[in-house]
Amino acid sequence: MVRQLPVLLFLSAFTPVFLIPFVLRWKRAPYLLSCAGLLLSACFSVYALVLISHGHTQHYYFGGWAAPYGIEWRLDGLSALIATLVSTVSFFVILGTSGFVQKEMRKGTVPYYMIAMLHITSLLGIVMTADLFNLFVFIEVASLTGYALIAAGGSKNGLMASYRYVILGTIGASFYLLGVGYLYAASGTLNMADMTRILTSIPPSKTVMMGLLLILLGLCIKMGLFPFHSWLPNAYTFAPDGASALIAPLSTKVMIYAFIRIFGWIIQAPVLTDYPVISSLRLLAIAAILAGSVLAFKQDRLKKMLAYSSVSQIGLMMLAFSFQNPVALTGVLLHMICHSVSKAGLFVIAATAHHRLGAETLEQFEGFAKRMPAEAFFFCMAGLSLIGIPPFGGFFSKWYMVSGALESRHFVSAAIVIFSGLLTALYIFRFLEKMFFAGGKTTPSGPREVTDFPFLISALSALGLLALGITAPLLFRWSLNHVLIN
Amino acid sequence: MEIVSVKPLLALLISAAASVLILFSGKRPNLREFWTVTAALVKTALVLSLYPWIRSGHTVVWKLGEIFPDTGMFLRVDALGFTFAAVASALWILTSVYSIGYMRSLKEKDQTRYFFSFALSLSATLGIAFAGDLLTFFIFFEILAVVTYPLVTHKQTDEAIKAGRKYLVYSLSAGGLLLLAILWTYHATGNLNFTPGGFLSGLKDSRMIFIIFFLFIYGCGVKAALFPLHAWLPSAMVAPTPVSALLHAVAVVKAGVFGILRITGFVFGPSVLKETGLGDALGMIAGFTILGASFMALAQENLKRRLAYSTISQLSYIILGSALASQTAYTGAVLHLGNHAMMKIALFFAAGAIYCRTHCENISDLKGLGYRMPFTFTAFTIGAVGLSGFPLFSGFISKWMLCMGAIDSHHGAALAIYLSSALLNLLYLLPIVIIGFSRSAKHEAVEEKPWTLWVPPIIAAAAVLAFGSVPAWIQIQKGLADLAAASVFMGGMP
Numbered sequence: 001m002v003r004q005l006p007v008l009l010f011l012s013a014f015t016p017v018f019l020i021p022f023v024l025r026w027k028r029a030p031y032l033l034s035c036a037g038l039l040l041s042a043c044f045s046v047y048a049l050v051l052i053s054h055g056h057t058q059h060y061y062f063g064g065w066a067a068p069y070g071i072e073w074r075l076d077g078l079s080a081l082i083a084t085l086v087s088t089v090s091f092f093v094i095l096g097t098s099g100f101v102q103k104e105m106r107k108g109t110v111p112y113y114m115i116a117m118l119h120i121t122s123l124l125g126i127v128m129t130a131d132l133f134n135l136f137v138f139i140e141v142a143s144l145t146g147y148a149l150i151a152a153g154g155s156k157n158g159l160m161a162s163y164r165y166v167i168l169g170t171i172g173a174s175f176y177l178l179g180v181g182y183l184y185a186a187s188g189t190l191n192m193a194d195m196t197r198i199l200t201s202i203p204p205s206k207t208v209m210m211g212l213l214l215i216l217l218g219l220c221i222k223m224g225l226f227p228f229h230s231w232l233p234n235a236y237t238f239a240p241d242g243a244s245a246l247i248a249p250l251s252t253k254v255m256i257y258a259f260i261r262i263f264g265w266i267i268q269a270p271v272l273t274d275y276p277v278i279s280s281l282r283l284l285a286i287a288a289i290l291a292g293s294v295l296a297f298k299q300d301r302l303k304k305m306l307a308y309s310s311v312s313q314i315g316l317m318m319l320a321f322s323f324q325n326p327v328a329l330t331g332v333l334l335h336m337i338c339h340s341v342s343k344a345g346l347f348v349i350a351a352t353a354h355h356r357l358g359a360e361t362l363e364q365f366e367g368f369a370k371r372m373p374a375e376a377f378f379f380c381m382a383g384l385s386l387i388g389i390p391p392f393g394g395f396f397s398k399w400y401m402v403s404g405a406l407e408s409r410h411f412v413s414a415a416i417v418i419f420s421g422l423l424t425a426l427y428i429f430r431f432l433e434k435m436f437f438a439g440g441k442t443t444p445s446g447p448r449e450v451t452d453f454p455f456l457i458s459a460l461s462a463l464g465l466l467a468l469g470i471t472a473p474l475l476f477r478w479s480l481n482h483v484l485i486n
Numbered sequence: 487m488e489i490v491s492v493k494p495l496l497a498l499l500i501s502a503a504a505s506v507l508i509l510f511s512g513k514r515p516n517l518r519e520f521w522t523v524t525a526a527l528v529k530t531a532l533v534l535s536l537y538p539w540i541r542s543g544h545t546v547v548w549k550l551g552e553i554f555p556d557t558g559m560f561l562r563v564d565a566l567g568f569t570f571a572a573v574a575s576a577l578w579i580l581t582s583v584y585s586i587g588y589m590r591s592l593k594e595k596d597q598t599r600y601f602f603s604f605a606l607s608l609s610a611t612l613g614i615a616f617a618g619d620l621l622t623f624f625i626f627f628e629i630l631a632v633v634t635y636p637l638v639t640h641k642q643t644d645e646a647i648k649a650g651r652k653y654l655v656y657s658l659s660a661g662g663l664l665l666l667a668i669l670w671t672y673h674a675t676g677n678l679n680f681t682p683g684g685f686l687s688g689l690k691d692s693r694m695i696f697i698i699f700f701l702f703i704y705g706c707g708v709k710a711a712l713f714p715l716h717a718w719l720p721s722a723m724v725a726p727t728p729v730s731a732l733l734h735a736v737a738v739v740k741a742g743v744f745g746i747l748r749i750t751g752f753v754f755g756p757s758v759l760k761e762t763g764l765g766d767a768l769g770m771i772a773g774f775t776i777l778g779a780s781f782m783a784l785a786q787e788n789l790k791r792r793l794a795y796s797t798i799s800q801l802s803y804i805i806l807g808s809a810l811a812s813q814t815a816y817t818g819a820v821l822h823l824g825n826h827a828m829m830k831i832a833l834f835f836a837a838g839a840i841y842c843r844t845h846c847e848n849i850s851d852l853k854g855l856g857y858r859m860p861f862t863f864t865a866f867t868i869g870a871v872g873l874s875g876f877p878l879f880s881g882f883i884s885k886w887m888l889c890m891g892a893i894d895s896h897h898g899a900a901l902a903i904y905l906s907s908a909l910l911n912l913l914y915l916l917p918i919v920i921i922g923f924s925r926s927a928k929h930e931a932v933e934e935k936p937w938t939l940w941v942p943p944i945i946a947a948a949a950v951l952a953f954g955s956v957p958a959w960i961q962i963q964k965g966l967a968d969l970a971a972a973s974v975f976m977g978g979m980p
Contacts, residue, residue: 158662399669406670436599437639
């Protein structure tokens with residue numbers, strides 16, 4: 001059973017996609033099947049983490065074909081960590097957003113859950129595959145299902161946002177495929193480990209350089225790095241509430257994973273020095289941080305503010321990645337986790353506020369703390385983590401990122417990482433101030449439903465961030481010992 | 487010797503635990519206030535139970551975790567930290583009782599949020615006092631900044647919200663620079679632990695030392711209200727008076743000053759300060775702040791704002807004392823940390839009681855109140871006279887030590903600043919007393935009640951007298967300050 005772990009992890013999330021059409025008679029079935037599948041895959045990914053802590057990296061060769069010839073899937077420290085993130089966060093989001101989904105999907109929830117599960121499955125595939133072309137396939141599946149999820153609400157804005165995402169996403173994926181083609185031409189392989197071996201042995205060439213640049217460009221578009229971010233804010237804002245809570249915390253994070261996998265693992269440091277692609281990234285990342293924050297500050301819609309905040313945070317992670325040292329990389333991983341958890345919580349709270357109070361814009365959040373005190377409190381906690389206030393997880397990721405910057409002697413970048421925290425504070429406190437201190441309506445919202453899952457999810461996100469903060473030093477050591485071994 | 491004990495952690499966490507209980511008993515005010523008072527009492531008892539160990543020269547340690555391989559996070563209680571913790575937690579008892587009277591008399595809204603934030607900020611303060619390394623210090627420093635924000639903004643008026651914004655911008659930017667300074671220090675030395683006498687003496691790059699020092703000073707200077715970073719403090723006086731009393735006279739601003747004492751004594755060390763001339767630079771800023779703020783205080787008509795400027799000036803007494811790099815001055819600085827807290831809290835309590843009964847905020851409106859509110863004004867008078875440094879009041883001892891330190895280190899200018907500022911103190915505080923005790927029929931109907939509003943200031947004033955004239959009490963306080971200064975200047979041996 002251990003040998004098939006990567007596939008089991010994948011299949012447990014994939015099977016519900018096929019089972020759902022067979023149980024149409026029972027209305028809750030799609031929801032319950034999805035939850036069960038994700039819970040199972042979360043358990044498998046945690047089990048993988050345990051195995052990796054004991055030093056067992058998991059490989060799976062499809063059809064029994066050995067590595068360079070067949071397709072390999074792999075669960076090492078990095079992919080197991082992100083797979084755990086994807087499966088747990090998506091489990092909780094799917095679990096918590098069923099109410100919103102039922103309200104928003106007027107034509108039935110069956111297609112929604114099928115597409116959502118397919119989306120999550122392909123994200124898991126991106127994380128586990130050790131083959132560059134296989135990666136492309138999963139990126140495409142994730143994108144196609146992503147377009148569908150965004151448009152699923154059927155609103156005009158949603159369709160428009162989805163259309164924009166289709167155009168830009170396709171361009172990004174094409175760039176990536178083209179880049180892989182160049183690398184294949186230079187190395188003759190698509191397997192990641194094999195590619196690493198060959199690239200270190202051949203002299204620097206323009207073909208490889210071109211391939212790397214195209215991949216970089218493609219992935220930057222897919223992850224929404226400024227100035228290629230234009231698809232992202234509308235997609236997050238106009239997607240149905242349930243879908244945006246699912247897409248926002250995960251899909252860009254997984255693209256960042258793909259980026260880290262390619263530019264941190266496949267192309268290893270000595271080779272990377274021959275190709276100055278990463279340093280060119282730094283300016284973009286800094287621009288993303290500044291522009292994302294300023295734009296986030298100017299938004300009046302909560303969801304749009306959160307979307308632009310993602311643009312800025314993506315820049316932050318890419319900036320820290322560009323320092324190319326273990327401490328900074330650990331900071332990036334930690335930040336991916338913390339950002340994902342806090343965005344999941346924040347989007348669920350945004351959805352709750354929208355559905356129960358009809359609140360979407362800054363003005364409508366006046367007196368929110370009076371009407372939904374618990375949600376406001378959790379919003380505050382998740383927001384503080386985003387800013388990087390101790391003892392939440394976001395502080396420790398900032399700590400390691402700045403530490404990494406100083407280790408590589410990038411003093412200006414270190415200052416920018418810190419400055420980005422201050423900018424984040426500006427746009428988060430703009431909302432907090434309205435929620436807690438502006439006067440206005442004080443009529444409390446109606447009674448809670450008996451099982452209030454969104455409430456539970458936002459509470460879990462806030463407490464999770466606290467737990468991440470307390471365990472951050474342990475995660476750091478785990479990542480040094482089990483993720484950054486090569 | 488190091489004693490391993492969980493007591494510091496418990497003392498720290500008790501008010502955080504209380505804050506959760508407070509949050510859940512928001513609908514039953516009496517139960518809610520019971521949690522506050524109980525937590526304050528238990529916290530103080532826990533802190534004071536460390537005294538025998540500290541007095542005999544030990545430090546109490548509790549390990550929290552490892553942030554980098556070989557670099558830990560600690561709670562370490564030494565004489566300096568103990569002094570600050572004892573002052574903050576003992577005065578929290580007074581403030582809790584006073585808060586109950588104040589908030590209920592004024593029928594303030596959102597009292598649950600108020601008591602919740604208050605309890606959390608006390609946890610953060612103890613964390614700062616007990617932090618054994620720069621990271622732990624920073625974590626609680628940031629928490630303190632965030633949890634005191636709702637207190638500043640408590641009244642929810644436009645003015646309060648603006649003051650809150652100002653406070654946040656100042657303190658979060660300071661936090662950012664402090665973080666940079668701390669990580670830079672780590673990368674230059676591989677060390678984060680507070681070491682008596684400092685651990686930066688190995689660094690040769692003087693330009694780097696210079697930059698790190700001023701990053702540190704900016705980081706702590708905002709909370710310590712050092713010129714030109716002080717502007718948030720007078721605006722923050724819009725907060726309810728118990729907040730101004732405990733936080734803006736004791737916990738928050740003292741956390742900044744305490745940070746500067748840590749940085750000058752336990753990160754840079756007196757020898758580095760002397761060699762690089764950084765001590766003199768800091769001293770000049772502090773000296774300017776002392777005089778400037780005193781003159782500003784003279785010009786204030788609003789009572790709380792006058793007290794705020796007085797606080798700014800007194801805080802820089804301590805900073806100047808730590809910058810002089812003399813053992814006597816450092817002792818004086820540690821003493822003044824506690825003494826100023828007692829005197830200022832008496833003054834603020836009195837100001838708040840006056841506001842509660844009469845809604846007067848301006849000094850000229852206080853005519854005749856001394857006869858209507860005798861206990862309150864007695865406390866105010868004792869605080870005012872003590873702050874000006876009269877013998878037999880606790881302020882005298884610390885100021886005496888500070889002046890001796892200035893002489894020791896041959897800083898005539900510092901001595902002159904201390905002496906002239908004592909005169910200015912008298913000039914801006916005594917008129918208030920005189921106005922209060924002048925005859926006027928204006929406030930005939932004012933009564934001095936409830937007891938929760940006048941007993942706390944009287945107790946604070948009694949403490950001012952006790953720590954200024956009872957030899958045994960003076961011994962306790964001075965013994966601790968001596969221990970702290972000796973560890974900095976003589977490598978731990980008193």
